[in-house]
Amino acid sequence: MNAYSARIGARSGALLWRVRPTGAHRVVPDGALDRMWSGGRLVVAGPDTAAVVVRGGQETVGLRFPPGVAPLLLRTSAADLRDERVELRDLVPTPVPPGAPAALLEQVYLDLWAAADPDRDLIRAAAALDRAADRGDPVAAVAERTGVAERSLRRTSHLLFGYGLKTLSGIRRFQRAWDLVRAGADLADAAARAGYADQPHLTREFTRFAGLPPARLASIRST
Known part of the structure; x- marks a missing residue:
């Protein structure tokens, strides 16, 4: 089993997580961007569209960016980071302070925030799109509710999350179903409760x- 733990950082308010895999494990898409410290490297993990198989037992400590915030701090589109693992220093010239990994990640996050002074309107837009994706709202309904054209919504979603709202909603639905399957729900029940048309x-x-x-995924180590 993978040793995994998570907590909210006291200084940043962001999710801090730690994992030490005992062997090869599969990291599945979750619609998020993370900064990770592993093996002395500070890396940004972009939004995934497919599973990534990680091998080896090296401990990794990560800080999850709040929805839509990473591109504003890193001054790049999330779409440019899709399915990528990029050294932080290749994106922004941020000094890496000494200290334990969790404290280091929080300090770098606070430094990035202070330097970027991100647009609050975009942060609010990201939060609204994030909630819409969690609910599975159709793109047309979001456009009508917000008064924003579907094409503009798509551009904003790609900027902030790395893919369109429909794909983000699909990943969130997959994550809901995966949580249910891991908790012991049968596939038909998981499909109905997560919002799928049927088990196929x-x-x-x-x-x-x-x-x-799903049955095969549940039988192997995954995070």
């Missing part, structure tokens, strides 16, 4: 995002 629909989406059908 769930299986297709698991294969799309995780590279494996």
Whole structure:
């Protein structure tokens, strides 16, 4: 089993997580961007569209950016980081302070925020899009509610999350179903409760995002 723990950082208010895999494990898409410290390297993990298999037992400590915030601090589009792992120093010239990994990640986050002074309107827009994705709202309904053209919504979603709202909603639905499957729900029940049309629909989406059908995914180490 992978040793995983998470907490809210006292200084940053962001999610801090730590994992030490005991072998190869599969990291599945979750619609988020993280900064990770592992092996003396500070890396930005972009939004994934497919599972990534990680091998080895080296501990990794990460800080999860709040929804839509990473591109504003890193001064790049999330779409440019999609399915990528990039050294932080290749994106922004940020000094890396000494200290334990969790404290280091929080300090760098605070330094990035102070330097970028991110646009509060965009942060609010990111939070609204994040909630819409969690609910599975259709793009047309979001456009009508906000008075923003669908094409503009798509551009904003790509900037802040790395993909369009429809894909983000699909990843969030997959994550809901995956949580249910890991908790012991049968596939038909997980499909209904997560919002899929039926069990075959769930299986297709698991294969799309995780590279494996749900029963097979549940039988191996995953995070």
